[in-house]
Amino acid sequence: MIRPIRTLLVANRGEIAVRVMRTAKAMGIRTVAVYSEADADALHVASADEAYPIGPAPARESYLRIEAILDAARLSGADAIHPGYGFLSENAGFADACAAAGIVFVGPPASAIRAMGSKSAAKALMEKAGVPLVPGYHGEDQDAGLLAREAERIGFPVLIKASAGGGGKGMKVVRSADDFPEALASAQREAKSAFGDDKVLVEKYLATPRHIEVQVFADSRGNAVYLHERDCSIQRRHQKVVEEAPAPGMTSERRAAMGKAAVDAAKAVGYVGAGTVEFIAEGEHFYFMEMNTRLQVEHPVTEAITGQDLVEWQIRVAQGEALPLRQADIPLKGHAMEVRLYAEDPARDFLPQVGRLDHLLLPAGLPGTRVDTGVRAGDTVSIHYDPMIAKIIVAGADRLEAVRRLEAALAATEVVGLATNRVFLKAIAAHPAFAAAELDTNFIARHQDQLLPPPAPADDMVLALAALSILKEEARQSAEAVDPADPWSPWGRAPGWRLNRDAHVDLAFADGERRISVRAHFRPGGFILALPGGDVSVEGEAAPDGSIRARLGGVALTARVIASGSRLTVFVRGGEYVLDFIDPRLASQAATGTAGRLVAPMPGTIIRIVVEEGQEVAKGAALVVVEAMKMEHTVAAPRDGRVKTLKFAVGDLVDEGAELLVLEDA
Incomplete structure (x- = not known):
């Protein structure tokens, strides 16, 4: 029986809420957002037809409050709730509560969520279904001594994993028996904090595995298919960094074998809707890891190679419709990649960053490029939620074209106000081993020196662009200060003219610990800059958005210089450089000693x-x-x-x- 959805509430925030609403609106469905106090002005709120407040900023007081979300659904007249991913998307109690309220839950049945929600219980179920498993301990007994003995039996190194969750939280690699107690305690604390359950399992840690996941879909009429696979091997701290589809080197025979195993796993729990079955593969073997009973962050790469809208599939299945395609009819065309742009500082061990996005330029207009984001310039990345700024997705006719488009997209991305992982992602995309598809979960560790080099010092080109930006801004301010009653006054125009001597100005910059002075000599139409590498003629124009068209020594180029206080961020040739402008008009600030x-x-x-x-x-x-x-x-x-x-x-x-x-x- 088909039950049409006319009003859809999205019980999530950020880019996934915006993305779901985009598809719903295309289907003629009215959309409803919910938001915490911290998200009152968020993009997902502005994207919805209606929006309802559900509590304070902390997720446990807002986005995890089932009753508040159901109240919003009742008030808005929503027929259905889409949980997005994260928060309540894999919460069986929430699925039950929606059913009890007579609201369609756009996701799998609660029984399937429960069956796959515990990694240990899911593995026992998969073992009965004949799906291959990594050797390990998946039992209920959580005695620390027993877990330590099981680790010894399995053989080090082992992997401790939170039974109730994913995303790398509550996951620790342990290489010796001496390290096991502390790693176990830490994993249990993280698991308890993230998922409310400190239960863990212990598995053999494979040395050079690939992480391959299969997108599955099932309807309420007994049909189930797989929409090919994604390679998510490039990871940091067990969290995915790059996802691509299809998996490089995948043969049609192995794709069919993994697809069948994934569909068998879904059928074993009576699955309905979108799900992802994750495998770890090494050599000729692959093993079941877990099943995520929701739409995954990386679903856009599957959409790119199949030409399907997976959120539309979710909504149609939730309405009681049959799957749109049979297995034999699902296309596989081209190659796609996705990276997640995060507010995090690679120079400080990838610490998440919080603060204001002073400037944000994303590459949505480039060929074959899609951007999913939940923020805009001026928004704040909050401590309360995931620090992802955007997902950048590229697609090409083949993997080589996708790699080139990924490099171009990252080169065109600009963020000021917070440190990000953009340069790190760009280094991965440009690495020869990535181009050669030499992928496994140790990729980043193996190439860390090339992927995380110390920041390059600002060269003469960067200094010239920064100086030009300062000089043009000062000229603009001088022009605005001209007395309307005397527009031709040379004092108001401030062209750099001096009586009986060369007209020049000295600019001082800090590049980390390095201090640099640049002398700018005024010339008709431009400047001669005395740079560390010698004198260079410079001319050009700077627009209000920071974009610059310049000629440096006759070489024409485009760049952007964004000022945030006294800090200048220079974007040029795909790189970014941060300089501090030392304004002599401001009092110097005494350094604060921090020794000890x-x-x-x-x-x-x-x-x-x-x-x-x-x-x-x-x-x-x-x-x-x-x-x-x-x-x-x-x-x-x-x-x-x-x-x-x-x-x-x-x-x-x-x-x-x-x-x-x-x-x-x-």
């Missing part, structure tokens, strides 16, 4: 204090553990010393840069 002071790497909660006041510690020893965005960050001793003062207690909230403790010489 250990500060919070980002806003978060103190969840563990390892030391006591007066305790002597060795360099590298763990001191304090801060939890932020559901991940643990350990502050370690930078040198040998004695803990003089502890400034916070377990459970305290701390801001980024807050002094946690003082370390003195022993």
Whole structure:
């Protein structure tokens, strides 16, 4: 029986909410958003036909409040709720609550969510269904001693995984028996914080595996298909960094075998809707890892190679319709890739960043490029939610074209206000091993030196563009200050003219610890800049959006320089460089010494204090553990010393840069 959906509430935020609403509107369905206090002005709210407040900023007080979401559905007259991914998307209780309220849940039945929600229970079920499993312990007994003995039986290295979740949270690689107790405790804390369940399983850790997942779809009429596979092998801390479809080197025979195993897994739990069956593969073998009972973040690459809208499939299946295509009719055309642009600082071990997006330019208009985002310039990346800025998806006729388009898309992406992983992603896309599809989960670790080099110093081209930007902005301000009663006054025009001597101005920049002076000599139509590498003639124009068309020594180029306070970010030739303009009109700021002071790497909660006041510690020893965005960050001793003062207690909230403790010489 078909039950038409006319009004759809999206119980999520960010890019997935915007993406779901785009498809719903194309289908003629009215859309409803929900939002926390922190998201009142968010893009997903502006994209909806109606929007309802559901509570304060913390997710547990808003996006995880089932009753508040159901109240919004009742008030708006929503026929159905789409959970997106994350938050309540894999919450069987939420699916049950929707059914009890007479609202369609656009997702699998609660029984399937429960069956696959526990990794250990799911693996037992898959074993009965004949789906191959990685050797490991998936039992109910969580005694620490038993888990340690099971790890010894399996053989190190092993992988501890949270039974109830994914996304790399509650996941630890353990290489020796001595390291197992601490890794277990940490995994259990993360699992409890992220999923409300500290149960774990232990598996053999494969040395050079590939992570391959299969997109499955089933309807309520007994039909089930797979829409090919995605390779998600390039990972950092067990979190996907690059996803692509189809998997490089996949033969049609192996695709069919993995597809069949994935469909068998879905049928074993009476699955309905979109799901992803994840496998780990090494050599000729592949093993079931888990099934995600929701739409995945990386679903756009599957859409690109099949030409299908998976959200539309979800809505049609939820209405009671049959799957739009049979297995034999599902196309596979070209190659697609996706990367996730995050507010995180690769130079600080990828610490998530929070703050305002002062400037944001995404490459949506490039050929074969799609951007899914939930933010705009001026929005704030909050501590309360995932720090993803956008998903950048490219598609090409083959993998080589997709790689080139990915490089171009990342080169055209600009973010100012927060550190991002853009340059890191671009380094992956440009790496010869990536072009050669030499993929496994150790890709980043293996090529870390090339992917995370120290920042390159600003060269003469970058300094010239920064200087031109400053000079043009000062000329604009001078022009605005002209007295309307005397528009031809040379003092108001400020062209750099000086009586009886060369007209010039000195500009000072800081490039990290390096201080650079650039002397600009005024010339008709431009400047001669005295740069570290010699004099260069410079002319050009700067637009209000920061874009510059310049000639440097006769070479024409385009760039963009964005000012955020005294900080200049120069985007040129796909690179980005940050300089501080030292304005002589401003008083210098005294540097604050920080020797011996250990500060919070980002806003978060103190969840563990390892030391006591007066305790002597060795360099590298763990001191304090801060939890932020559901991940643990350990502050370690930078040198040998004695803990003089502890400034916070377990459970305290701390801001980024807050002094946690003082370390003195022993």
